[in-house]
C-alpha cells in the first residue's frame with residue numbers, strides 16, 4: 231500500500247508503508263459504490279430470525295415470545311418492511327422502525343414456507359401442506375392461485391422480471407412457472423433433486439437450491455440449466471441475492487450461510503446463531519458513491535481527492551489532506567517548520583489512536599515530516615516556502 235505524505239500537490243507518493251489498515255474494509259478502485267446490505271435468515275429449528283451485517287456479524291433480529299413461532303419464508307415489500315411466515319400460523323410484518331404486526335390474511339395457511347410479493351403488492355405464499363400457492367391481496371384477503379395438481383409440497387417461490395411466478399416443488403422435483411393470469415407450465419425438471427429454494431439474479435436467470443444433491447443450478451430465461459455451484463453446500467435451502475449480485479445460500483445441513491460471487495466463488499458468510507437456517511432475505515440499500523475511492527462514501531467524506539491506498543480517517547481525510555505542506559488547512563502559511571511537524575505529530579497520534587497506523591509507521595511518518603522543508607522560511611528571492619521535497623512553491627516547482 232502506498233502511504234502518502236503531504237507535498238505541494240498533496241498527491242505525490244513519497245513514502246511507502248506496508249500493512250497499514252484502512253478505517254474501512256473495502257479497498258477499491260474509485261469511483262466505487264459502497265454497500266451496506268443486510269442479510270436476514272430464518273432458523274428452521276429455533277424461534278429466531280437472525281440479522282447479519284455485510285461482514286457476516288450476526289445478531290438476533292427477532293425471537294418468538296409466548297406464541298409458537300417457527301420462522302420460514304422471508305421477504306421484503308417495496309416499502310422496506312420485512313415479512314416472515316410462521317410455520318404454525320400467521321405472517322409477521324416488521325417495519326424498519328421495529329413495529330411488529332400480523333399480516334391480516336391468515337385464513338387457509340397450512341405450513342406456509344416461501345413468500346414473495348408481486349409488483350403491485352399481492353403477497354404469494356407457498357402453502358406447502360396444501361400443495362398450493364395462496365395469493366393475498368394487499369388488504370389481506372386470500373384465494374388459491376395455482377393449479378394444485380401441478381404442485382407437491384411447494385417450498386419456495388420467486389418472480390421473474392416479467393412478473394411470472396416460479397415455484398419449487400420438492401415433492402415432484404420440478405419448477406413450475408405461472409403467468410400472471412395463473413396459467414401453469416413445467417419450467418424445469420432436469421437435474422433437480424429436492425429443489426427447495428429459488429431466486430432470480432438481475433439478469434433474469436433462475437437459481438435453484440437442490441437440497442439432496444447439494445448443488446445450486448442456474449437456468450437461463452429459456453430454461454437451459456447448468457450447475458452454478460457444488461462446493462461448500464450441505465442441504466442448501468433458501469437463496470437470495472444482494473445488490474452487488476452475490477448469492478447467499480442457507481446451508482440447512484451445517485448451520486452456515488454460504489456466499490457466492492457472481493462468478494461462483496464461494497465462501498462461508500456466517501455461522502453464528504444458525505440452527506437449520508431455512509430462508510434468506512436481503513435488505514438492499516441504495517447505492518452510495520465513493521467518488522475518490524478511499525472507502526469512505528461521499529455522504530460522509532469531508533476530503534474529496536483521497537484515493538485507493540490512502541490511509542484516511544472516518545471522515546475520508548488523509549494526513550496529507552489534514553496537514554498540507556503548503557500551510558495549515560485553515561489557511562495561511564506555517565509559522566515555522568516546528569509548527570508543521572507538531573501538526574503532523576498530533577495527526578499521527580490521532581490516526582494511531584484510531585488504529586489506522588502502527589507505532590512504527592507513525593514514527594516513520596513523523597521522521598519524514600521532520601526531514602522535510604515544509605514550514606521553513608523562504609531561501610530564495612523567487613519567494614515562497616519549501617515543500618516536502620525541498621522544492622520552493624511558485625515557478626521553481628516546474629524546474630525539476
Ligand SMILES: [Ca+2]
Pocket residue numbers: 520521522523524525526527528531546
Ligand atoms: Ca470517499
Ligand SMILES: [Ca+2]
Pocket residue numbers: 522524526531532533534535536537542545546547
Ligand atoms: Ca476522501
